Amino acid sequence: MRPIFSAVQKTATAWTPSTRAIRSPRISWKPNSICAQCRVQQSRQISQSRQLADSLNIVDHPAKLVRTKQKHGPGLIILALIPITAFILGTWQVQRLDWKTKLIAKFEDRLVKPPLPLPPRVDPEAIAEFDYRRVYATGHLRHDKEMLIGPRMHDGEDGYTVVTPLEREGGSTVLVNRGWISRKMVDQKDRPLGVTNEEVLIEGLLREPWKKNMFTPENKPAEGKFYFPDIKQMAELSGSQPIWIEQTMVPDLVEAYDRAAKGIPIGRGAEVTLRNNHSQYIFTWYGLAFATSIMMAMLLKKGPNEVTRRVRQNRSW
DSSP states (O other), rough: HHHHHHHHHHHHHOOOOOOOHSSOOOOOTTSSSHHHHHHHHHHHHHHHHHHHHHOOTTTTSOOOOEEEEEEEHHHHHHHHHHHHHHHHHHHHHHHHHHHHHHHHHHHHHHTSSSSEOSSOOOOGGGGGGGEEEEEEEEEOOOOGGHHHHHHETTTEEEEEEEEEEEEOOOOOOOEEEEEEEEEGGGGGGOOOOGOOOOOOEEEEEEEOOOOTTTOOOOOOOTTTTBBBHHHHHHHHHHHSSSOOEBBBBOOOOHHHHHHHHHTTTBBBSSSSOOOHHHHHHHHHHHHHHHHHHHHHHHHHHOOOOSSEEEOOOOTOO
């Protein structure tokens, strides 16, 4: 058996290919080839970069911090305007509070005075000096020239405000706001007790002309529709002086229900009804100014987000 294995081994050795035959031939680079030129150019760039780095001096070219983005934009300006504006509005409301408090005190002082008889002829220009002044007058109510303003709500029920001219003997005719009636009592036939031809004594408050709200629609006198008391318009329509008297009554819940059932207008109480909410406005505006000031301070202290700093050694970069 040994001679057989020896013969096989010799045969395998004879057929083994030479490693020199399969080794890739060496590629010789020519001086004018593209790869050779790239290597030469790359070597030159590396050499120049090293020389430039060696020539840089931190004294001649100090480091400079550079921000890639602006620190703050228009948002900071808007945020700065909010507390300033809120503070100004809060200060203005302080002045309004002082003005409204004095105005209410003046009107309340007029209410405690005894009522004055209404002169035969009233100067409309002097009404401002007697606003909320209690007056009384006698005469006959002209129900044929009655005007209804509304709709108006009273204790959750829909209705109208009744305005009737008061014709005085030896004096001018004035407009009287008699009070509120239910929508069910609009027709005068349904409220005979509220429509009387006898001489009556009217006691009420002398008031200045009303100012129309921008959201209130215009009156339609030709259709008998009035949405707000335009005193001059209603005076011309009824042939009266532009004098407005609001009839008053002692606030009584039982009497108010009785009047509503009989169709007698429910008058207002002799009190000042001006609203004074300026204290709430002061708290709101000053609170907004304080909160936005804190927000702006936190923003300035925190600094901008996503801002990187770079060291710049050469200004010619």
